[in-house]
Amino acid sequence: MEDYAVRFKNLTKEYKLYKNDKDRFKDLLWGKRYKPFRAIDNLTLDLPRGEVIGILGKNGSGKSTILKMVTGVVYPTEGEIEVNGKVSALLELTAGFDGELTGRENIFLKGYSMGMIRSEVSKILESVIEFSELGDYIDQPVRMYSSGMKARLGFAIAVNIDPDILVVDEALSVGDEMFREKCLRRMDKFRDEGKTILFVSHSLPQMRNFCTKGAWLYHGKLIDYGEIDEVANLYKHFLNGVSIDDIIENKHKYKDLVEIKQSLTDVDMTEEEIIFKGFVSLEPLNKEYKIDNITLKDDETEYVYKDIELVKSTEKNENKYDYIFKLPFTEIQKGFFNFEINIDVDGENYNRQAWCASKFGQFVNNEHNLDITIKSNRMKIRKE
Secondary structure, three states: OOOEEEEEEEEEEEEEEOOOHHHHHHHHHHOOOOEEEEEEEEEEEEEEOOOEEEEEOOOOOOHHHHHHHHHOOOOOOEEEEEEOOOEEEEOOOOOOOOOOOEHHHHHHHHHHHOOOOHHHHHHHHHHHHHHHOOHHHHHOEHHHOOHHHHHHHHHHHHHHOOOOEEEEEOHHHOOOHHHHHHHHHHHHHHHHOOOEEEEEOOOHHHHHHHOOEEEEEEOOEEEEEEEHHHHHHHHHHHHOOOOHHHHHHOHHHHOOOOEEEEEEEEEEEOOOEEEEEEEEEEEOOOOOEEEEEEEEEOOOOEEEEOOOEEEEOOOOOOOEEEEEEEEEHHHOOOEEEEEEEEEEEOOEEEEEEOEOOOOOEEEEEOOOOEEEEEEOOEEEEEEO
16 A cells, blocks of 8 residues: 555646636637636645645635645646545545435435445445434425535535545535534544545644644645645744745745734732733744743842742643733832743743733822833833
8 A cells, every 4th residue: 555645646627717718719729819817826735644734825826726635626837646545535525416406315326426335325325414413404395404404514524435535635624613623623533543634724723733744835836845844834934925936945944933922901900919911822833832931120120039930821722821920029129120030942032022002091109109101012111
């Protein structure tokens, strides 16, 4: 058995772009009346078995074209593609349904279109119906279904044919939240069973959490393929404004990425202290970090505080700490200070001035000659 699920060799796909239907007709009679558009440009890549491969890229980069060639919906203009195993696609979930047939009849219709025989479809019929949760609607014409109900049926069929390769293109953006969670759980099961999954999503956190490998396409060309975190880091730098030429020339530099988000969410004063509440989150999700200290800093001096209460978020797609910092009035020296957070990421220190997205105004304590001013999302602490 080959050790790859899909192999692309010198693969190119061009589409013909016509100005109008007249040019399309003239092309049939007299030849070229179109502008060629190269969706995939000389791609050579082996996708190994048992990996979850995230395909990254902006709209128009060739992601969907790759998936359509894997599923046989479109064919390459040049080059070769080899697919080893049964393929099930979650591309257009409702494609191929006959509105006049019932849901049950459409299960058979879809199965036949995937090359299955009647006995094979019958074996998975009850599993499909149960997963779709359509109830009595399964025996009603599909034209009566909402788009969400069609999506449920389409997904239920696709995941129950026991494919070797599962192809997913933004299919999880449809349906309600419970439906998406159910889809993700089933895909987690596929991943744990060692099946190959090709996955397209515009959510980088979802890609990092779900995929093992990544392939980044740009205008049909492969920019990088490798571990998902490294490829996602390159792509994130591109989204943040780094030029594609700079990334190609300095991949080793841009394969590491630390993106820190933080905000001060509440400020409260008691008779004895100021209570600051906020959070810090970090990408990628596999990076270990800690809030090392909070510093009050002016032009000449700084005061470091390490007594911080931390609570780690238990959310699956978050790498986040909520913090509470209690600062007694007696420990605040005279001065005009910035409020800064120092974060240790794998031994490297990152300093951030506290961002105040939801608070603004002035807090005053006359007894201690102290005021806190929050303006333009930044906080200043002054003590006379």
